[in-house]
Amino acid sequence: MIHRERSLDVNARPDEIWAILSRFMHIDEFAPQVTSVDALTTGDNGVGSKRRCHFQNGTSLVEEVTNWQINQGYSVRLSEMPAMPMHEAHAAIAIQPVTGTHCRVTWSMDYRMKYGPVGWLMGQTLLKVMMGRVLADNLKALANTIQTGSASQPQTA
Numbered sequence: 001m002i003h004r005e006r007s008l009d010v011n012a013r014p015d016e017i018w019a020i021l022s023r024f025m026h027i028d029e030f031a032p033q034v035t036s037v038d039a040l041t042t043g044d045n046g047v048g049s050k051r052r053c054h055f056q057n058g059t060s061l062v063e064e065v066t067n068w069q070i071n072q073g074y075s076v077r078l079s080e081m082p083a084m085p086m087h088e089a090h091a092a093i094a095i096q097p098v099t100g101t102h103c104r105v106t107w108s109m110d111y112r113m114k115y116g117p118v119g120w121l122m123g124q125t126l127l128k129v130m131m132g133r134v135l136a137d138n139l140k141a142l143a144n145t146i147q148t149g150s151a152s153q154p155q156t157a
Helices: 014-021 024-029 116-147
Strands: 002-010 034-039 050-055 060-069 073-079 086-099 102-113
Touching (some): 002 116, 014 102, 014 116, 024 034, 102 116
Antiparallel strands (some): 002 102, 050 060, 060 073, 073 086, 086 102
């Protein structure tokens, strides 16, 4: 698996960050590339929740929650991503308190490429750069959403 991650220190408590991240079906409210989300499950968000994210370039993929830790973060397994050159992919968002009013948010992605050695090389170069940019942009947008006070009440599992 190829691993890519980005971190950002945010001036917020874990519950303030979680108030946004726990709105799993609403990632389009802050992630710049996500234009809309289809909720594929109903009920409380948590392990097993699924969403389809639609992107600016016309593609989409499905994310299913595999780990859900209130005020700490969650992990997802990506699927139904025929436009992407990956066999499998997983992403995670982790909230780590640094001080009482500051946290480090880390967004990571692990993926296995299609196309053998050529795919691996593409994953280590082009895709790694692109994923790093997307993760960094998502973190900046999350921090901006927190700072502008548009966070909603946290959802529980």
